[in-house]
Amino acid sequence: MTTHATQAAQAVTLPASLEEAVAALTAMPAAVPVAGGTDLMAAVNSGHLRPAGLVGLGRISEIRGWQYQDGHALLGAGLTHARMGRPDFAALIPALAAASRAAGPPQIRNAGTLGGNIVTAAPTGDSLPVLAALEATLVVAGPGGQRDIPVSHLLAGRAMLEPGELIAFVRAPLLHAPQVFFKATGRTGPGRATASVALVLDPARRAVRCAVGAIAQMPLRPLEAEAWIASLVDWDGERRLAPEACEAFGEYVAAACIPDPPRPDDGGEAPALAPGVLHLRRTVAALARRALGRALS
Numbered sequence: 001m002t003t004h005a006t007q008a009a010q011a012v013t014l015p016a017s018l019e020e021a022v023a024a025l026t027a028m029p030a031a032v033p034v035a036g037g038t039d040l041m042a043a044v045n046s047g048h049l050r051p052a053g054l055v056g057l058g059r060i061s062e063i064r065g066w067q068y069q070d071g072h073a074l075l076g077a078g079l080t081h082a083r084m085g086r087p088d089f090a091a092l093i094p095a096l097a098a099a100s101r102a103a104g105p106p107q108i109r110n111a112g113t114l115g116g117n118i119v120t121a122a123p124t125g126d127s128l129p130v131l132a133a134l135e136a137t138l139v140v141a142g143p144g145g146q147r148d149i150p151v152s153h154l155l156a157g158r159a160m161l162e163p164g165e166l167i168a169f170v171r172a173p174l175l176h177a178p179q180v181f182f183k184a185t186g187r188t189g190p191g192r193a194t195a196s197v198a199l200v201l202d203p204a205r206r207a208v209r210c211a212v213g214a215i216a217q218m219p220l221r222p223l224e225a226e227a228w229i230a231s232l233v234d235w236d237g238e239r240r241l242a243p244e245a246c247e248a249f250g251e252y253v254a255a256a257c258i259p260d261p262p263r264p265d266d267g268g269e270a271p272a273l274a275p276g277v278l279h280l281r282r283t284v285a286a287l288a289r290r291a292l293g294r295a296l297s
């Protein structure tokens, strides 16, 4: 179905399937997809974006739910934060549910989607550190069929969506183990993250995976800290760690993501971190320590 918005030259297409959406985008390369519109319409309203056409994704039922596939969940890109925050979803991917519950006020969570969160790729996107820690894969639909992209490649700009392509699904592993998402904001109540930490346990691979959000353009993975703490966990036993180990993990994560300034060439003392940066590092350390403690409790 095609209607014409009141603004001249703005065609709005409302496809009912992924195939139709890809066809619409291919037919009008200057058109952009819109899901919940919480990011896109803000850009339009502020005058930053004047798309020649819109392809609305809201009627495509195949991307609004999830299905199971080889030990993974295939999450529709049109899943709203509100839907992912519900208990049945939280039983599958607890960290993504926790991030969705923290993603803005209720009216935003009712409209905003997983796919929109990924494509906007704001540093404060709450789903992004979770997807990084899960090592999720994007399933992209386009004129040539479907292809997979690791989510980290899209966020790092190593892979781009081609003309006519859409994010159709996100493939996330079902780990059947504790997962945590914690977010710090600059104020009480809903707000954008100043720092966030997603942490997942992967008992099958004897791994702890952690990603820190909001402090850089894309989520950061402190790989050495992950490997170190995973080596201390008794995977066949109680999986508990002493508080000192959790504390050290927090410091390790924070120092890896917010390193000390380099030493000067003359070998003198490294300059101190600026107070704001030091505060951010302490926040990351506290979030990572608490996330690990919660996951192992």
Ligand SMILES: Cc1cc2nc3c(=O)[nH]c(=O)nc-3n(C[C@H](O)[C@H](O)[C@H](O)COP(=O)(O)OP(=O)(O)OC[C@H]3O[C@@H](n4cnc5c(N)ncnc54)[C@H](O)[C@@H]3O)c2cc1C
Pocket (backbone or CB within 6 Å): 032, 033, 034, 035, 036, 037, 038, 039, 040, 041, 042, 057, 077, 078, 102, 103, 104, 105, 108, 111, 112, 113, 114, 115, 116, 117, 118, 119, 120, 124, 125, 126, 127, 165, 166, 167, 168, 191, 192, 193
């Ligand atoms: C007041 C307010 C508070 C917010 N607070 C938070 C917060 O706390 N945490 C947070 O993470 N976010 C927050 N957001 C941001 C926003 O709600 C999320 O990023 C949301 O997930 C975007 O989804 P959407 O469906 O609304 O995307 P849209 O606005 O519809 O689209 C965003 C971008 O993604 C593209 N797109 C959408 N779906 C697809 C797809 N399937 N394939 C390809 N491209 C696609 C669009 O073309 C556009 O470029 C907030 C926004 C507002 C306005």
